[in-house]
Amino acid sequence: MSIQFDSINLGSSMVGPKHGLDPAEVQAAQAKAFDALEGFRASFDQGRYGFPALPSRSAVQRQILACAAAMKGTYDTVCVVGIGGSALGAWALDCGLRGPHPVQAAHSSANPRLVILDNVDPEFMQQALASMNPARTVVVPIAKSGSTAETMATFLVVDEWMKQALGAKKASARTIAVTSEGRGDLKAFATANGLTAFHIPENVGGRFSVLSPVGLVPAALAGLDVKAVCRGAASMTQQSWAADLSTNVALRSALYHYLILSLRKKTIQVAFPYSNRLWGMAFWFRQLWAESLGKANNRKGRTIFAGQTPVAALGATDQHSQVQLYMEGPNDKVFSFWATDRWNTPGAIPKAKANFESFDYLAGQSLGKLIDAERNATAAALTAANRPNCTYSLGRIDAAHLGAFIQMLEFQTAFMGELMDIDAFDQPGVEQGKVFTFGLMKRPGYEAYAEAYKAYEKKRSRN
Amino acid sequence: MSIQFDSINLGSSMVGPKHGLDPAEVQAAQAKAFDALEGFRASFDQGRYGFPALPSRSAVQRQILACAAAMKGTYDTVCVVGIGGSALGAWALDCGLRGPHPVQAAHSSANPRLVILDNVDPEFMQQALASMNPARTVVVPIAKSGSTAETMATFLVVDEWMKQALGAKKASARTIAVTSEGRGDLKAFATANGLTAFHIPENVGGRFSVLSPVGLVPAALAGLDVKAVCRGAASMTQQSWAADLSTNVALRSALYHYLILSLRKKTIQVAFPYSNRLWGMAFWFRQLWAESLGKANNRKGRTIFAGQTPVAALGATDQHSQVQLYMEGPNDKVFSFWATDRWNTPGAIPKAKANFESFDYLAGQSLGKLIDAERNATAAALTAANRPNCTYSLGRIDAAHLGAFIQMLEFQTAFMGELMDIDAFDQPGVEQGKVFTFGLMKRPGYEAYAEAYKAYEKKRSRN
Numbered sequence: 008m009s010i011q012f013d014s015i016n017l018g019s020s021m022v023g024p025k026h027g028l029d030p031a032e033v034q035a036a037q038a039k040a041f042d043a044l045e046g047f048r049a050s051f052d053q054g055r056y057g058f059p060a061l062p063s064r065s066a067v068q069r070q071i072l073a074c075a076a077a078m079k080g081t082y083d084t085v086c087v088v089g090i091g092g093s094a095l096g097a098w099a100l101d102c103g104l105r106g107p108h109p110v111q112a113a114h115s116s117a118n119p120r121l122v123i124l125d126n127v128d129p130e131f132m133q134q135a136l137a138s139m140n141p142a143r144t145v146v147v148p149i150a151k152s153g154s155t156a157e158t159m160a161t162f163l164v165v166d167e168w169m170k171q172a173l174g175a176k177k178a179s180a181r182t183i184a185v186t187s188e189g190r191g192d193l194k195a196f197a198t199a200n201g202l203t204a205f206h207i208p209e210n211v212g213g214r215f216s217v218l219s220p221v222g223l224v225p226a227a228l229a230g231l232d233v234k235a236v237c238r239g240a241a242s243m244t245q246q247s248w249a250a251d252l253s254t255n256v257a258l259r260s261a262l263y264h265y266l267i268l269s270l271r272k273k274t275i276q277v278a279f280p281y282s283n284r285l286w287g288m289a290f291w292f293r294q295l296w297a298e299s300l301g302k303a304n305n306r307k308g309r310t311i312f313a314g315q316t317p318v319a320a321l322g323a324t325d326q327h328s329q330v331q332l333y334m335e336g337p338n339d340k341v342f343s344f345w346a347t348d349r350w351n352t353p354g355a356i357p358k359a360k361a362n363f364e365s366f367d368y369l370a371g372q373s374l375g376k377l378i379d380a381e382r383n384a385t386a387a388a389l390t391a392a393n394r395p396n397c398t399y400s401l402g403r404i405d406a407a408h409l410g411a412f413i414q415m416l417e418f419q420t421a422f423m424g425e426l427m428d429i430d431a432f433d434q435p436g437v438e439q440g441k442v443f444t445f446g447l448m449k450r451p452g453y454e455a456y457a458e459a460y461k462a463y464e465k466k467r468s469r470n
Numbered sequence: 471m472s473i474q475f476d477s478i479n480l481g482s483s484m485v486g487p488k489h490g491l492d493p494a495e496v497q498a499a500q501a502k503a504f505d506a507l508e509g510f511r512a513s514f515d516q517g518r519y520g521f522p523a524l525p526s527r528s529a530v531q532r533q534i535l536a537c538a539a540a541m542k543g544t545y546d547t548v549c550v551v552g553i554g555g556s557a558l559g560a561w562a563l564d565c566g567l568r569g570p571h572p573v574q575a576a577h578s579s580a581n582p583r584l585v586i587l588d589n590v591d592p593e594f595m596q597q598a599l600a601s602m603n604p605a606r607t608v609v610v611p612i613a614k615s616g617s618t619a620e621t622m623a624t625f626l627v628v629d630e631w632m633k634q635a636l637g638a639k640k641a642s643a644r645t646i647a648v649t650s651e652g653r654g655d656l657k658a659f660a661t662a663n664g665l666t667a668f669h670i671p672e673n674v675g676g677r678f679s680v681l682s683p684v685g686l687v688p689a690a691l692a693g694l695d696v697k698a699v700c701r702g703a704a705s706m707t708q709q710s711w712a713a714d715l716s717t718n719v720a721l722r723s724a725l726y727h728y729l730i731l732s733l734r735k736k737t738i739q740v741a742f743p744y745s746n747r748l749w750g751m752a753f754w755f756r757q758l759w760a761e762s763l764g765k766a767n768n769r770k771g772r773t774i775f776a777g778q779t780p781v782a783a784l785g786a787t788d789q790h791s792q793v794q795l796y797m798e799g800p801n802d803k804v805f806s807f808w809a810t811d812r813w814n815t816p817g818a819i820p821k822a823k824a825n826f827e828s829f830d831y832l833a834g835q836s837l838g839k840l841i842d843a844e845r846n847a848t849a850a851a852l853t854a855a856n857r858p859n860c861t862y863s864l865g866r867i868d869a870a871h872l873g874a875f876i877q878m879l880e881f882q883t884a885f886m887g888e889l890m891d892i893d894a895f896d897q898p899g900v901e902q903g904k905v906f907t908f909g910l911m912k913r914p915g916y917e918a919y920a921e922a923y924k925a926y927e928k929k930r931s932r933n
Contacts, residue, residue: 015933091790109571109585110597122572126787127844129817129837130867131746134573152829157786160819160840163829167820184895192826213790232913274800275738283594294791301795314799316738318781323620324589326903327554327676328757332764334899336777337737354592355632356623363655365617368913374592377623377911381590384906387926391902404593436797439854440789443847448840450831463850470478 008239009348009402010188010411012260015340016386017267023395026273026338028266036355041250048248056432057210058417059247060177061218062240062410068203068233071220074203075227082145082181083116085228086135087123088162089149089221091338093185093211094125095291096222097229102287104231116143121229124165127157132164141172145228146182149221151207153191156444162193174198183228185220197388212432214295215417218410232406233359239407243414257418260397264341264419265426267395268315273341276315279334280345281322281382284404289319289345292416299420299431306428323381334392342389342396342458344382350402352434471702472811472865473874475723480730480804485856488737489801491729503725504651504713506888511711519895520673521880522710524681525873530668531696534683535552537646537666538690545608545644546579547577548691549585549598551625552612552684555676556648557588558754559685559876560692565750566766566872567694579606584692590620592865595627604635608691612684614670616654619907627655638663646684646691663682667811675895677758678747678880695869703877710881720881723862727804727882728889730858733777736804740796743808744785744845752782752808755879762883762894769891776892786844793848797855805852805859807845812866813838 019027051059087097105111114120122135146169149160153297169178184197188206197204205220205226217238227233246256249362276296278289301314320329322344332342354374360367369377389396401408424431446456483488514522535581548559564584568574577583585598609632611625632641651669660667666685679685681703690696710720732738739759741752764777783792785807796803817837823830832840852859864871887894909919 015930018933020933021930071816072831090787093790094787095791106564106597106911109583110594110601112597112601114657120572126746126784127817127837127841128746129742129841132817132837133815134569136576138573138575155790156832156840157790157844160832160835162835163819163824164837165818166824172774192828195826196824196829198584201687206662213566215589266565274802283589283591286715290791297792297795297799299795300542301799303798312798313802314795315793316779316781316799316803318779321589324557325899327556327618327620328558329760330903331897331899332760332777332779334764334902335766335775336760336764336779337775339737352592352596353625354590357625361626361632361659364914365655366622366659368908369619369623369626370910371773372623372911374590374595374623374627377619377907378590378592380907381620381903383902384910384923387906387923388902390926392899403871433711434794436794436855439797439851440793440844440848444840444843445831447843448831448835451827459856460847460850463853467478468485470481470483 008242008407008412009414010243010408011400012256013398013400014263016390017263020391022395026271026395027395028263031264032266033271036262036266037252039256040422040427041253043261043422044250044258046425047421055210056215056421057208058215058218059244061211062237062244062414065400067220068223068237071205071223071227073165078145078228082114083114083119084139084144085119085121085225086139086144086146086165086280087121087149087225088146088158088165089123090125091294092156092216093149093151093158093221095294096217097121097225099122099217099287099291099413100222100226100409101229103284103404105407107283107286109316121225121227124161127160129273132161136168138167141169144169146180147185147225147228148193149183149185150191150193151187151213151216153186153193153195153253156441156448159192172191183224185224214298215432217291217413220446235406236410239410240414241413243418245414247418252279257415258422260399261422261426263397266425267341268399271395273339273395274315275318275340277318277320277340277342278345279320279322279325279342281378282345282347282404284320285345286319286321288409288411288412289321293317293319295416295420298434300423300427300429301436302429303436306430313427320386321440323378326381326385338394340394342394344348344386344396344398346382346398346400347404348400351403471705471870471874473706473719473871473878474863475719476861476863477722479853479859480726485782485858489856489858490733491733495729495733496725499729500727502889503721503885505719506724506885507713509888510884514901518673519678519884520671521678524674525700525707525877530629530683531594531686531700534668534686535696542610542693545606546577546582547602548582548584548688549602549607549609549628550584550612551609551621551628552586553588553618553620555679555755556612556614556621556684557586558757559680560584560688561586562750562754562876563685563689563694563699563872564679565587566747566867567869569744570749570925571838582692584688587624589809590623595624599628599631604632607632610648610887611645611650613654613656614650614676614679616649616656616658617910618905620922621686622655646687648687658741658909662849672877677761677897680754680876684750698869699873702873706874706877706881710878720878721885723860724885724889726860728886730804734858735804736858737778738803740781740783740803740805742783742785742805743789744841745755745782745808745810745867748808749782749877751793751872752784756782758779758883759880761897763886763890763892764899766899771894776890785848786841789844789848796857797851801857803857807855807859807861807873809845809863810867811863814866828917833862848863931932
């Protein structure tokens with residue numbers, strides 16, 4: 008299991024002193040990195056944050072696998088009802104291990120698909136229901152608070168659809184709730200309806216929860232190798248506590264990203280996987296990075312409007328969509344290539360010549376070689392244009408490496424929060440939109456926000 | 471057919487003078503907008519750019535529809551082989567009219583699916599081939615130059631796979647090329663193999679080509695309503711030539727985006743559709759905006775590193791992923807909500823109360839109402855945080871509106887190029903990566919780039 012981080016193209020010798028880091032700057036900041044490690048370790052030891060321990064909670068993992076084993080064969084679709092951190096981890100794992108949707112193998116009870124209802128678009132919902140058979144579906148509502156409006160609304164629709172078709176008892180037997188243990192209406196609903204429930208540790212937030220039941224229940228039901236994912240992640244946890252920048256990839260990459268953001272003002276990070284299987288992971292990372300680091304105030308209470316905007320780009324595809332901007336637009340980005348050292352299949356290009364110059368040089372080579380060449384060529388071109396870039400390499404794309412990469416990115420984010428002196432684990436900024444929504448939907452107790460919204464509309468009407 | 475643009479929340483009275491536009495600034499810039507209209511009109515009249523005329527090329531559209539009608543029933547999969555502008559338009563139309571992939575209705579010869587091979591990832595390719603039946607597949611290689619490395623490599627693999635299964639003659643009868651008329655190896659290949667071919671006008675570039683055969687051939691083969699798409703777009707062409715800011719949505723929105731970028735330095739535009747059907751369109755737009763406006767030099771040859779980084783976010787989903795950053799991170803963004811006035815289905819939430827407070831206020835309402843409330847709440851919250859935002863509203867999400875919206879966004883981009891005084895129609899920045907790739911893949915004539923790449927690797931090794 009190997010995750011490497013190549014920072015060479017972040018250096019001033021490669022992209023110039025205006026956009027790259029001087030080795031002396033990196034050297035001078037090393038003490039800060041070790042402080043970050045210590046700071047986060049102390050919080051962990053106090054029990055404030057639980058994600059580092061998730062991969063080694065083998066008892067829970069066994070319960071989840073036993074639950075999936077008991078239901079195996081009775082469903083061809085796992086319908087996840089969740090949004091944000093309650094949806095993206097399952098997608099990242101599914102896409103990573105079985106490929107993106109349009110080309111996934113046909114689903115069956117031997118190969119159940121995931122349908123993730125992570126939006127309240129009524130047309131999307133209608134189509135999703137039409138595509139599923141209630142008698143062959145397991146429903147997994149996921150909400151830590153147990154009161155997320157989108158998730159509750161979607162679950163009400165899906166639950167009714169199940170009950171209409173199967174009756175209340177059978178529907179409940181096919182519904183598995185993932186929520187907080189001691190609180191929230193989803194938990195109360197689960198208890199009242201006799202649902203199987205798995206619990207999210209209180210010290211694990213949504214975007215750090217993929218290796219809790221939030222990600223593992225859907226993954227296990229879909230037949231993914233949950234054990235290997237956790238094994239890879241556990242090994243990375245160990246690696247990430249080491250006070251050694253040469254082996255601690257999460258700490259080293261956090262340091263580089265911190266410096267390139269704070270000293271060189273690269274306010275955008277392009278997560279640039281060269282693999283369709285890593286596309287879901289890029290969207291999972293987008294939440295992790297945006298929601299953790301986008302903070303108005305630092306831990307001293309000073310207003311700093313911190314953060315780095317994550318952008319997901321897919322290589323080689325987006326070379327034909329975004330790279331023009333990346334090469335010639337504002338030099339406000341750092342690029343993180345995500346690569347695999349080894350392809351599970353080479354993708355041989357036929358040997359026969361077509362007698363056309365644009366085809367024939369490719370004959371007998373492979374798609375794997377081509378996509379690697381595209382990535383290397385793009386890194387070289389960006390470097391020549393003084394655009395700082397770095398590369399994360401996975402030994403290969405399999406369950407253990409995905410688990411390790413997930414855990415590395417979570418540690419990196421936690422360290423980044425320490426380096427930026429912000430709280431990487433809260434999300435106060437989403438509150439305002441939530442309460443306006445509750446007001447507009449007439450939730451009791453939110454009348455004042457309905458009034459505030461009216462005042463906003465009135466102000467708009469004067470323009 | 472109605473496309474509206476609401477710019478109120480871009481104004482200083484809503485988001486403050488530091489981040490919003492003063493009415494006097496907008497007023498003062500109107501003359502510039504009319505200059506942009508005239509400038510682009512002059513270029514169009516000289517025949518330099520062809521996209522405005524595409525929707526009214528009814529003879530070509532008839533040929534495409536006739537071709538699709540002749541093949542109807544003989545295939546259940548349309549396999550597009552193309553990348554960037556040769557892939558994103560077809561995806562935008564398919565997603566817009568039939569929904570995103572995981573929930574699309576099962577494919578059949580009455581409802582053929584699109585499989586878009588827009589990457590050279592060997593695992594993706596292997597899965598895609600495994601998911602298709604060559605005897606029920608139509609292959610559509612698309613490349614204006616006829617020599618794009620990724621497209622040629624992918625086509626060689628797919629063509630061999632078809633020929634192995636069906637023999638050369640039947641494979642060729644199931645292959646339709648879309649390329650330039652008078653040049654390129656894909657055209658030569660098509661001629662040598664007797665393929666049906668449709669042609670891309672020379673004055674239409676990839677990202678502006680969705681309403682040429684590039685988008686219309688896949689759309690027609692998939693059974694989408696190509697005529698209605700073009701009808702909507704043609705009506706928008708007319709609207710977009712009007713020297714009237716109150717009716718010319720493309721010109722008005724270009725003006726606002728130009729001012730918010732140039733005067734308020736909002737270097738990121740978040741395209742924020744509140745509809746899963748518009749998700750493909752957001753990625754199509756991402757190329758249009760990034761590749762057109764991301765330019766190192768202006769038309770006077772001055773180096774300006776211009777551009778605005780487009781980000782695709784999906785509402786309400788990304789409220790639980792990106793909105794924390796949008797609310798509290800750097801105020802460097804302008805938000806463009808994409809809304810629909812009317813849902814094709816309401817998404818009723820069951821009336822029965824569950825006797826839990828977090829559920830019961832939703833009972834009897836609808837998902838359509840909820841997602842609209844989420845969008846309005848998010849706009850209000852961003853506005854309260856002084857984050858400039860605007861809203862494009864489609865009357866509804868159907869073929870005519872999608873066509874009109876596509877054409878509006880293309881005109882807006884062309885006007886934006888005029889306002890920024892850049893060439894919105896070239897892409898010189900992708901050349902460097904291309905020639906490095908050719909060098910690495912040993913294409914004859916590119917030996918010097920292979921050497922240049924070696925020098926880069928040597929420099930890296932000294933770090």
